[in-house]
Amino acid sequence: MKPGFTINRSQLDGIDAFLRVAHRRSFTAAARDLGVSPSAISQTIRQLEERVGVPLLMRTTRSVGLTQAGELFLEQALPGMETLQSAFEAARNLGERPAGLLRINLPRAVMPHLIEPALAGFTAAYPDIELELFAEDNLIDLAEAGFDAGIRPGEMLQADMVAVRLTEPFRLVVVGTPDYFSRHGHPQLPSELNRHRCVRLRGASGALANWDFVDGNRTIDVAVKGPVIVNDYAVQITIARTGVALAHVAEPNVIGLIEEGVLETTLDEYAIRTDGLFLYYPSRAQVMPKLRAFIDFVRAGLPPRSGRSLITRADGSQ
Numbered sequence: 001m002k003p004g005f006t007i008n009r010s011q012l013d014g015i016d017a018f019l020r021v022a023h024r025r026s027f028t029a030a031a032r033d034l035g036v037s038p039s040a041i042s043q044t045i046r047q048l049e050e051r052v053g054v055p056l057l058m059r060t061t062r063s064v065g066l067t068q069a070g071e072l073f074l075e076q077a078l079p080g081m082e083t084l085q086s087a088f089e090a091a092r093n094l095g096e097r098p099a100g101l102l103r104i105n106l107p108r109a110v111m112p113h114l115i116e117p118a119l120a121g122f123t124a125a126y127p128d129i130e131l132e133l134f135a136e137d138n139l140i141d142l143a144e145a146g147f148d149a150g151i152r153p154g155e156m157l158q159a160d161m162v163a164v165r166l167t168e169p170f171r172l173v174v175v176g177t178p179d180y181f182s183r184h185g186h187p188q189l190p191s192e193l194n195r196h197r198c199v200r201l202r203g204a205s206g207a208l209a210n211w212d213f214v215d216g217n218r219t220i221d222v223a224v225k226g227p228v229i230v231n232d233y234a235v236q237i238t239i240a241r242t243g244v245a246l247a248h249v250a251e252p253n254v255i256g257l258i259e260e261g262v263l264e265t266t267l268d269e270y271a272i273r274t275d276g277l278f279l280y281y282p283s284r285a286q287v288m289p290k291l292r293a294f295i296d297f298v299r300a301g302l303p304p305r306s307g308r309s310l311i312t313r314a315d316g317s318q
Contacts, residue, residue, distance in 0.1 A: 014048030015077055017041050018056060022074050025064050098293035099128035105142065106151035108135040109233035110277065113253055114151070114166065122297050129290050137233065138204030143282055148291045154275030163278040164295055171251045171271040172212070175263040177243040186266045190220045193267075197245040198224035199236045211248045213270040220270065224248075250274070 020030040021041065031038040049056050056070035066074060106115065115133060123131065134147070142150050157163055174193075187193050190213040201209045208229065213220040226245045230236060237254060240247035241262060251271075257263040265271075279298060281291065 014044040014051075015081060017044045018048055018070075019074070019078060019081060021045060021057065021064060022066060022070065027059075027064060096289065097128070098126045098289045100288070100290050101130045101132060102290045102294060103132045103134065103147045104149055104151065104279075104294070105134050105136065105140060105145065105147045107137050107233065109250065109253060110151055111135055112234070114277065118298065122294065125297065126290075126293050129293065131294075136204065142280075148288070149279055149281040149294070151277055151279050154278050157278060157280050161280040161282065163280045164299060165276060165278055166298060167252065167276040169273050169276045171268075171273050172248060173251045173254070173265045173271050174211070174246050174248050174267050175237075175240050175254050175258070175265055176246040177241065177262065178264055180243045180246065181264060181266070190215075190222050190267060190270050193222050193224050193246070196224075196226075198226035199239045199245045199247045200224060200226055200229045201233065201236060201248075202229055202231045212272050213267065214272045215270055219272075 017030065017034065020033055021027055024030045024033065027038045027041050027045075031041045034041070045057060052069070052073065054069040055067050056073055058065040058067055058070075111133065119131075123129075139152060139156055140147075140150070142148075151166065154163065154165075174187075180197075184196060187196055190211070193211065198211070203209050208223075211222045211224050213222065228239050228245055230239065233249070234253075236247040236249055237257070239245055240249075240254075241257070246266075251265075254263055258265060279295060281287065287295075
């Protein structure tokens with residue numbers, strides 16, 4: 001098809017009726033198949049012939065045949081109509097069962113802690129779904145970028161999004177190794193972080209992210225300093241584990257390291273609390289079975305990892 005070429009809707013009118021008459025060689029039989037009257041079929045074919053500009057059928061009192069133009073029209077139109085019918089069937093099948101490509105946009109840090117535990121169970125349960133996980137930290141327009149859904153903190157979502165909770169609210173905590181704190185001490189106030197070595201995170205916009213805290217109803221924004229700048233959320237944890245600097249991260253992502261004594265928290269009384277993570281999508285009317293299957297699977301609760309899970313189960317337990 002030529003670029004920019006369009007077919008007027010009226011040009012397609014009557015083609016199905018013509019193909020049916022050509023197959024059955026009878027206006028009466030074709031009308032019965034299509035649930036209309038023979039006169040309606042005849043009128044539809046006549047209008048099609050007027051648009052084409054030549055007779056397509058030869059009519060007698062006893063039979064119906066094809067003209068040479070009709071034979072050519074049938075030869076060209078039948079494969080196109082079969083392809084169009086296949087397109088309708090393929091689209092209808094995707095709307096009736098969980099199948100096809102499911103594209104989810106999510107932050108990099110979510111991958112190992114939230115999605116990895118789900119992969120084996122979900123892919124085994126829905127073998128006809130091809131799951132694409134696209135990790136990026138900046139918030140994007142799902143529809144424009146061609147994604148079925150995204151995962152982000154609740155405070156980042158627009159009001160017109162349909163949101164499904166994945167985790168309970170959690171804190172953003174400052175962590176460091178016991179060795180770091182033995183050498184540099186614990187800050188007593190967020191402002192004292194200016195005297196500490198901190199991992200800085202460069203966001204998708206190119207700007208360095210400040211560390212946010214809360215003191216009662218007052219929000220505190222600290223522009224930290226430090227020897228390392230990264231552009232990946234999870235790498236902050238790796239840097240903190242080396243004892244080189246402190247990191248400001250989601251508590252669920254480091255809870256295991258804290259319990260093992262690898263990391264310690266500080267400034268807990270000033271830790272800001274997020275709304276938690278949500279799976280979100282533009283409209284309930286646009287939910288295909290493949291996305292509904294993913295939502296239901298997540299809401300039922302993902303398998304725990306290392307004895308803990310970031311996912312809230314259907315009964316509210318962890």
